[in-house]
Amino acid sequence: MSWHIAALQQLVNGLALGSVYALIALGYTMVYGIIKLINFAHGEIYMLGAYFGFYALTLLNLSLLPAMLLSMAAAALVGVLLERVAYRPLRNSPRISVLITAIGASLLFQSTAQLVFGASFKPFPQAMPFRRIQLGPVFITNRQLLIFGVAVLLMILLHVLVTYTKFGKAMRAVARDKEAALLMGINVDRIISATFALGSALAATAGILVGMYYNRIDPYMGMMPGLKAFVAAVLGGIGMVPGAVLGGLLMGVAENLVVTLGSSTLRDAVAFAVLIVVLLFRPTGLLGKKGIEKV
Amino acid sequence: MTLLEVEGLTVHYGVIQALKGISFRVEQGEIFTILGSNGAGKTTTLKALSGLVPKSGGRVFFEGRDITTAPSHTLPALGLVHVPEGRRIFAGLTVADNLLLGAYHRRDKAGIKEDLESVYELFPRLAERRKQDAGSLSGGEQQMLAMGRGLLSRPRLLLLDEPSMGLAPVLVEEIFRFIQEINRRGTTILLVEQNAHLALEIAHKACVLETGRVALSGAAREVAADGRIQEIYLGAG
Numbered sequence: 001m002s003w004h005i006a007a008l009q010q011l012v013n014g015l016a017l018g019s020v021y022a023l024i025a026l027g028y029t030m031v032y033g034i035i036k037l038i039n040f041a042h043g044e045i046y047m048l049g050a051y052f053g054f055y056a057l058t059l060l061n062l063s064l065l066p067a068m069l070l071s072m073a074a075a076a077l078v079g080v081l082l083e084r085v086a087y088r089p090l091r092n093s094p095r096i097s098v099l100i101t102a103i104g105a106s107l108l109f110q111s112t113a114q115l116v117f118g119a120s121f122k123p124f125p126q127a128m129p130f131r132r133i134q135l136g137p138v139f140i141t142n143r144q145l146l147i148f149g150v151a152v153l154l155m156i157l158l159h160v161l162v163t164y165t166k167f168g169k170a171m172r173a174v175a176r177d178k179e180a181a182l183l184m185g186i187n188v189d190r191i192i193s194a195t196f197a198l199g200s201a202l203a204a205t206a207g208i209l210v211g212m213y214y215n216r217i218d219p220y221m222g223m224m225p226g227l228k229a230f231v232a233a234v235l236g237g238i239g240m241v242p243g244a245v246l247g248g249l250l251m252g253v254a255e256n257l258v259v260t261l262g263s264s265t266l267r268d269a270v271a272f273a274v275l276i277v278v279l280l281f282r283p284t285g286l287l288g289k290k291g292i293e294k295v
Numbered sequence: 296m297t298l299l300e301v302e303g304l305t306v307h308y309g310v311i312q313a314l315k316g317i318s319f320r321v322e323q324g325e326i327f328t329i330l331g332s333n334g335a336g337k338t339t340t341l342k343a344l345s346g347l348v349p350k351s352g353g354r355v356f357f358e359g360r361d362i363t364t365a366p367s368h369t370l371p372a373l374g375l376v377h378v379p380e381g382r383r384i385f386a387g388l389t390v391a392d393n394l395l396l397g398a399y400h401r402r403d404k405a406g407i408k409e410d411l412e413s414v415y416e417l418f419p420r421l422a423e424r425r426k427q428d429a430g431s432l433s434g435g436e437q438q439m440l441a442m443g444r445g446l447l448s449r450p451r452l453l454l455l456d457e458p459s460m461g462l463a464p465v466l467v468e469e470i471f472r473f474i475q476e477i478n479r480r481g482t483t484i485l486l487v488e489q490n491a492h493l494a495l496e497i498a499h500k501a502c503v504l505e506t507g508r509v510a511l512s513g514a515a516r517e518v519a520a521d522g523r524i525q526e527i528y529l530g531a532g
């Protein structure tokens with residue numbers, strides 16, 4: 001395989017992986033947009049989503065779609081409880097306390113998962129037979145197509161929700177100005193809960209998709225993708241929905257291109273390099289402008 | 296009929312007592328103005344009424360119902376609507392979306408549409424800009440938007456906090472004419488102002504706050520004629 005075909009192949013792989021990052025990044029960015037909190041436990045919600053999907057497929061014997069929906073609902077519940085129990089009481093506390101709480105929640109989820117689900121990895125059931133499709137000079141697998149398709153569909157739904165619905169407008173109003181939103185009769189706490197629910201449901205889907213992609217899940221699977229998705233959200237411009245999508249896709253592609261350039265050991269380093277460069281040269285992210293709408 | 300009754304309202308910010316027990320009544324149909332120099336506690340009074348700051352004492356009744364501890368977001372549905380100091384419009388959303396957020400608690404589609412049209416009729420400049428980002432409006436237009444958004448909540452009592460703040464004199468007069476027009480159409484108004492002259496001209500009743508206490512109250516005409524108001528204002532520079 002010549003170099004440029006290999007690169008093209010990695011671009012395809014990168015887009016599939018990147019759309020997973022984008023799904024996770026959306027949760028970071030929505031939560032940040034609405035309460036200015038980096039929810040460091042978000043990667044663990046993604047991990048839990050994968051486990052919920054796993055048990056829905058194996059214990060409950062559900063097929064893929066119902067399993068996904070069930071996992072989304074369960075993860076949404078976890079996200080809502082997390083906000084309610086850990087973050088809401090600290091809403092007027094210094095940022096550093098909330099940040100430490102978020103890191104604590106992340107560790108708590110990891111160790112609880114290790115206790116309940118076991119520390120070793122679980123083979124993720126293949127909910128559909130593996131197929132490879134030739135696309136010109138490159139191959140795309142049906143799993144990659146599924147990942148990409150589901151991610152794009154969810155992103156379109158989210159976009160419509162945020163842009164056009166009454167709920168979405170209330171969400172943007174809350175992100176802008178909570179006091180003014182209260183004066184409109186908006187139940188701000190409920191909108192914040194709903195934001196956690198949405199972000200968590202998207203992360204759960206990402207967890208299942210990745211479980212299927214790599215055939216395995218473990219209690220620590222949320223750490224790296226969680227970090228990378230966070231970097232993706234910052235890269236796109238934290239607080240902005242389109243930024244999370246762009247950042248996620250770019251991160252996925254960049255990571256896979258580095259692998260093509262011959263260094264799979266540097267794979268995980270890409271995220272940190274990107275983070276440093278963005279923070280140095282464009283802390284508002286690619287789509288970020290000062291004062292632009294945040295949600 | 297008494298629309299709003301405030302009894303011995305106190306508010307603390309930490310150890311600082313911003314309101315030291317204030318009482319007043321707003322009657323149905325009137326314009327009631329709260330005057331006072333900077334820092335007197337006017338904004339705090341409105342925020343306490345709409346639940347944005349907790350009350351440390353006192354009681355508030357709206358249409359006879361005790362709303363002392365009612366959460367902020369439940370008040371617009373009761374008809375108590377607060378247009379805050381500094382407009383606080385939602386930049387990044389269109390003018391029309393801002394107005395419709397005022398109707399967030401409402402389900403009566405037809406009524407909302409009707410009210411939207413009447414706000415556009417009252418403020419034609421908002422109609423021209425309905426698709427524009429609210430953040431791109433001028434100060435005067437933003438004040439109209441904030442008031443229009445309040446009207447979309449279908450207020451029985453509209454709390455207005457310094458609607459003339461930061462506006463050029465011609466615009467100030469225009470805003471005051473709008474307030475009178477809104478009142479003429481049947482909405483009771485609780486107006487907080489630093490511009491005592493104009494406020495006393497359009498108000499029926501007034502009270503003057505001085506460092507968290509009611510220093511003076513009564514019919515607007517009497518308050519305007521009272522020597523003490525000159526003193527309070529001149530005293531505050």
Ligand SMILES: Nc1ncnc2c1ncn2[C@@H]1O[C@H](COP(=O)(O)OP(=O)(O)O)[C@@H](O)[C@H]1O
Binds near residue numbers: 308311332337339340
């Ligand atoms: N969030 C706050 N924290 C502490 N003190 C405050 C706060 N808001 C207002 N104050 C104080 O309460 C007093 C009344 O303020 P305010 O109600 O804004 O006055 P006004 O609207 O009449 O200018 C002032 O002394 C002000 O400094």
Ligand SMILES: [Mg+2]
Binds near residue numbers: 337338339380457
């Ligand atoms: Mg004030």
